[in-house]
Amino acid sequence: MKKQLLIFGPLFALLLLAFTPMAGKWVSKSAHISFYSHTAVEDITANNYKALSTLDPSSGEVVFTVPMQGFEFEKSLMQKHFNSNKFLDTKKHPKAKFVGKITNLGAIDFSKNGTYNAEVTGELTIKGTTRPLNEKGTITVQDNTINVKTKLPVVLADYGITFSKGKPSTNIAKEVEITLNADYQPE
Amino acid sequence: MKRKKIIRTTVLALALLLLGAAGFVYYLFHIPHRDVGGAQADFELSASSLVTEYLATHQKANDKYLDEEGESKILAVIGRVHSITEDMNKQKVVLLKNPGDKAGVSCTFSLANNKTVEKLQTGQTVTIKGVIRSGAGYDDDLGMYEDVILEKSTIISIND
Numbered sequence: 001m002k003k004q005l006l007i008f009g010p011l012f013a014l015l016l017l018a019f020t021p022m023a024g025k026w027v028s029k030s031a032h033i034s035f036y037s038h039t040a041v042e043d044i045t046a047n048n049y050k051a052l053s054t055l056d057p058s059s060g061e062v063v064f065t066v067p068m069q070g071f072e073f074e075k076s077l078m079q080k081h082f083n084s085n086k087f088l089d090t091k092k093h094p095k096a097k098f099v100g101k102i103t104n105l106g107a108i109d110f111s112k113n114g115t116y117n118a119e120v121t122g123e124l125t126i127k128g129t130t131r132p133l134n135e136k137g138t139i140t141v142q143d144n145t146i147n148v149k150t151k152l153p154v155v156l157a158d159y160g161i162t163f164s165k166g167k168p169s170t171n172i173a174k175e176v177e178i179t180l181n182a183d184y185q186p187e
Numbered sequence: 188m189k190r191k192k193i194i195r196t197t198v199l200a201l202a203l204l205l206l207g208a209a210g211f212v213y214y215l216f217h218i219p220h221r222d223v224g225g226a227q228a229d230f231e232l233s234a235s236s237l238v239t240e241y242l243a244t245h246q247k248a249n250d251k252y253l254d255e256e257g258e259s260k261i262l263a264v265i266g267r268v269h270s271i272t273e274d275m276n277k278q279k280v281v282l283l284k285n286p287g288d289k290a291g292v293s294c295t296f297s298l299a300n301n302k303t304v305e306k307l308q309t310g311q312t313v314t315i316k317g318v319i320r321s322g323a324g325y326d327d328d329l330g331m332y333e334d335v336i337l338e339k340s341t342i343i344s345i346n347d
Contacts, residue, residue, distance in 0.1 A: 025330065032275040049276045050295065050320060050336050054329050063328045067321035067336055069257045076218045083257030091253045094321050099328045181275065 024187050026146055028053040031182035033066060035154075037173040044078065044172065046071040055146060055184050057110040060102035062120060062148075064180075065095050087161060088127055097125045098133065108139055115140045120150075126159040137180075146184040154178055223318045223339035224300070226261055231314075234266030234283040234292040237335055241323040242289065252319050263316040263343055264292045264335075268309045279304040281315060282334065290323040290332040294340040303342050314343040 031051040037044040050070035054063045068090040073079040083090040100122015102108065108116040116139045124133040137150030155175045156162070163172070230252075241248045252260045266283030269291055274280050279301045284291025294315045296304055307313060317337030325332050 027331070029272070029280075030275045047276070049274045049278065050338070052329065052333060054331065063326075065326060065329060065333065069253065069259060069320040070336065070338065075216060076220045077215055079220075080256040080258070083255065085255060089255075090257060091249070091255045094249060094253060097328065183275070 024056075026055045026057065026184035027187050028055070028148075028182040028184040031064075031180065033181075034179045035071075035176045036179070037176045039171055039173050041171045044073070046073045046079075046082065048072070051182070053148075053182050053184070054187075055148065057108075057146075060105040062098070062100050062102060062122070064098040064182075066097070068094055068096055093127045096127075099123055100133065102139075108141075110141055110146065113141050113143065118148075124154075126154070127161060129159045131158050144186070148180070148182045148184070150180045152178050152180075221258055221318070221339075223261055223316075224341040228263035228316050228343075229260040231263040232265070233285070234264050234335075235285045235288050237262070237264060237292060238288050238290045238323045241335060242325070245322060245324050248322050252322065259319045261316060261318050262337060263314055264294070264337070265312065265314040265346065266292060268307055268311045268313055270309060271304060271307060277301075281307060281313075281340070283313070283315065284334075289325075291334045292323075293334040293336050295336070295338045296340045297338075300341055307342070307345070312346040314346060315340050316343050317341070 029052060031049070031053055033048045033051050035046050048066060048070045051064055051066045053065070055061070068088055069083060071079070071082060073082065082088055085092070100120045102118050103121050104117075104119045108118060118137045118139045119134070120137055121134045122132070123130050125131075133152070135150055135152045137148055140147040140149070153175050154177075156172070157174065252262070254260070264283055267285050269282045269284035272280045272282070274295060276298070278298055279296045281294045281296070281304060282291045283294060292315075294317050315337070317340035320336040320338055321333070323333055323335045
């Protein structure tokens with residue numbers, strides 16, 4: 001009897017631990033990412049509703065993947081230029097990615113409804129170039145959903161997206177504004 | 188007398204040229220977006236085989252299905268309706284995923300075609316056509332499989 005307890009005891013404890021409800025990952029398949037470029041010549045907006053994201057409330061880890069060909073522009077010609085190998089080269093780099101962590105995790109109570117200011121640090125990869133990114137965002141906890149909103153500037157040249165002459169150099173801002181709005185559900 | 192005529196024809200020619208140029212620029216700015224719904228599918232295949240193709244040869248699949256200017260291949264995919272949801276733009280999203288598959292084919296409809304999704308039910312086998320935006324794969328950072336993403340989808344047929 002004692003021998004069996006010795007073997008099955010710890011095994012049982014291990015099993016119990018495995019099934020203990022731990023704060024699991026939350027997933028967002030409902031996100032809106034838009035970018036906005038403003039120049040004296042024209043304003044350009046594009047929208048993407050196909051980003052995918054995970055958020056781990058216990059570790060603060062946040063990941064976003066964005067299918068670049070999902071960006072829709074009002075002008076079809078602009079959309080073609082955006083995807084072309086002279087600009088975002090989306091056939092070769094079909095996804096943009098952000099991998100980061102909430103650095104002020106202690107200030108956010110995921111179990112209590114409310115709006116929290118979050119600070120996120122991570123790396124953003126666009127067109128194969130990875131750069132560090134530190135941004136602020138807003139996390140809203142409402143019953144069984146978590147919402148994340150943020151606005152951040154992206155300097156195109158930082159990711160190897162430059163134009164020296166022609167229309168793109170005058171019609172596209174050097175720095176574009178990215179707006180993000182994502183709703184998360186438990187995995 | 189002759190000089191006046193030369194001037195008049197030159198001005199007329201210039202005016203026509205300018206009008207032509209303006210017309211061309213106007214056309215460029217107003218090229219209509221691709222009509223995916225009205226176009227013939229480039230490939231017709233099952234959700235399972237598309238996912239398997241991507242999981243086995245991701246790069247090759249991207250070369251085959253994605254287009255340099257974003258006008259990627261139009262795929263008619265047959266699969267089992269796993270779920271019907273809505274994205275942040277209120278567009279209906281039908282996930283085609285056969286039992287046992289690691290990933291599915293996520294088909295987003297345009298707002299104009301949303302109503303057609305009402306006749307679909309989970310468990311049905313259907314064929315949906317759409318333009319591919321990205322392929323399937325396991326993402327280490329996300330820690331999950333990503334589905335194939337199709338947009339501008341239309342229902343081709345309900346197979347059972």
